[in-house]
Amino acid sequence: MRSKEELLRLKEQAIALRRAGKSRRQIKEALGITSNGTLDWALKGVPPLESTRRPRAKDTVRAKARELREQGLDYEEIAEALGVSKSSVSLWVRDMPRPPHLTYEESRKRAVEGMRRYWAAERPVREAAREAVIAAAAAEIGPPSEREFLVAGAIAYWCEGCKSKPHRRADHVTFVNSDPGLIKLFLRFLDRAGIEQDRVIYRVHIHESADVSASERFWLEVTAASPAQFKKTSLKRHNPKTVRKNVGVDYHGCLRIDVLRSAALYQKIEGWARAAMHPHESDDLCD
Numbered sequence: 001m002r003s004k005e006e007l008l009r010l011k012e013q014a015i016a017l018r019r020a021g022k023s024r025r026q027i028k029e030a031l032g033i034t035s036n037g038t039l040d041w042a043l044k045g046v047p048p049l050e051s052t053r054r055p056r057a058k059d060t061v062r063a064k065a066r067e068l069r070e071q072g073l074d075y076e077e078i079a080e081a082l083g084v085s086k087s088s089v090s091l092w093v094r095d096m097p098r099p100p101h102l103t104y105e106e107s108r109k110r111a112v113e114g115m116r117r118y119w120a121a122e123r124p125v126r127e128a129a130r131e132a133v134i135a136a137a138a139a140e141i142g143p144p145s146e147r148e149f150l151v152a153g154a155i156a157y158w159c160e161g162c163k164s165k166p167h168r169r170a171d172h173v174t175f176v177n178s179d180p181g182l183i184k185l186f187l188r189f190l191d192r193a194g195i196e197q198d199r200v201i202y203r204v205h206i207h208e209s210a211d212v213s214a215s216e217r218f219w220l221e222v223t224a225a226s227p228a229q230f231k232k233t234s235l236k237r238h239n240p241k242t243v244r245k246n247v248g249v250d251y252h253g254c255l256r257i258d259v260l261r262s263a264a265l266y267q268k269i270e271g272w273a274r275a276a277m278h279p280h281e282s283d284d285l286c287d
Contacts, residue, residue, distance in 0.1 A: 010031060010033070010038075010042055011041070011042045013030075013031055014027050014031060014033075014039065014042035014043055015042070015043065015046055017030060017031070018043055018046050018048075019046075024039060024043075027039065027043075058084075058088075061082055061084060062092045064082060065078050065082060065084075065088075065089055065092045065093055066092060066093055066096065068081060068082075069093040069096050069099070070096070072099035072100070072102075073099070074099070075089045075090055075093075077110070077114070078093070080114070080117070146192060149188065149189060149192050150189070150192060150193070150272055151272060151276050152185065152189070153185065153186060153188075153189025153190075153192070153193070153269075153272075154189075154269045154272035154273040154276065155273055155276055155277075156175075156182060156185060156186055156189070157173070157175055157186065157189075157269050157273070158269070158270075158273040158277075160175060160176065160177050160182070161173065161174060161175045161176075161269075162174040162175075162176075163270075164266065164270075171262075171263040171266040171267060172258070172259075172262055172263065172266060173257075173258070173259040173262035173265050173266050173269065174256065174257070174258050174259075175256070175257040176205070176254050176255070176256045176257070177254060177255065178252070178253065178254045178255070180218075180222045180252075183219075183222055183223065183255055183257070184222065186257065187200075187223060187257070190259065193265060193268070195259055195262075195265065197225070197226075197229075198229075199259055199260045199261060199262070200225070200229060200257060200258070200259055200260075201229050201230075201231060201257075201258050201260065202219065202223060202225060202229055202230045202231065202255060202256065202257055202258075203230065203231040203232070203233065203234055203255075203256045203258075204216055204219055204230070204233040204234070204252075204253050204254070204255055204256075205233075205234045205236065205253050205254045205255075205256060206233065206234075206235065206236065206251075206252070206253025206254070207235070207236045207237075207238050207251075207253070208235040208236060208237060208238050209238040210251055210252075210253060211249075212233055212235070214249075214252075215233075215251075215252040215253050216230070216233060218252045219252065219255050222255075223255075234256075
């Protein structure tokens with residue numbers, strides 16, 4: 001245990017060494033101090049030398065925040081640009097003068113730019129989350145059975161195919177759609193239903209302003225059918241006043257699929273669709 005006089009002398013020596021530019025470790029070694037608490041007491045009130053200070057990690061960020069403030073950015077814009085909290089920005093730049101008020105056009109421009117930056121970062125995140133949900137749902141279903149294929153194909157037809165009406169009986173299978181995935185599903189359905197390829201004919205329906213030849217090649221590849229099964233393309237008259245979204249290289253028009261001698265198939269489709277949409281009615285018929 002050191003006496004009071006020894007402690008006071010130790011304090012004077014520690015302060016002298018500190019002012020001479022020594023670090024805490026050097027002072028402890030020179031004076032034989034083993035306790036950090038004793039050294040803290042000895043150096044209490046004596047600020048560390050600038051040469052012994054460690055640079056703070058946020059010094060560079062703080063300097064950048066002040067630079068952005070000088071450019072006229074507000075707290076929220078600086079916080080977003082540097083990835084820090086608004087309170088940190090306030091602490092760093094609150095001694096600086098406020099930037100002048102922006103005009104309406106400048107404010108509008110900044111708002112648009114802010115939204116652009118937000119969605120540039122947010123869109124990939126949302127798209128990844130969306131794809132994850134889709135992939136999980138697809139894995140949950142797995143490959144469909146023969147029965148499920150019949151149900152899916154029948155419901156697809158009942159949504160997109162031509163249907164017979166009480167006032168106009170037309171038991172004929174005609175399916176029209178622009179989605180190549182749904183077209184492939186329906187063709188697989190026809191195969192499961194026992195329909196031979198030579199009973200299927202196709203016709204492309206597309207606007208005359210589109211690339212007709214490219215669309216014909218596209219649907220030929222999708223269907224893997226013979227060119228002889230394709231009838232002459234039906235062209236839709238272009239209306240310059242109409243603002244259509246289905247334009248560009250991804251626009252391929254619609255494909256119409258007709259099945260020859262398909263009255264029996266149509267009646268089966270109606271029965272399959274009815275059983276899927278009204279299962280209790282099917283149970284009553286069986287009873």
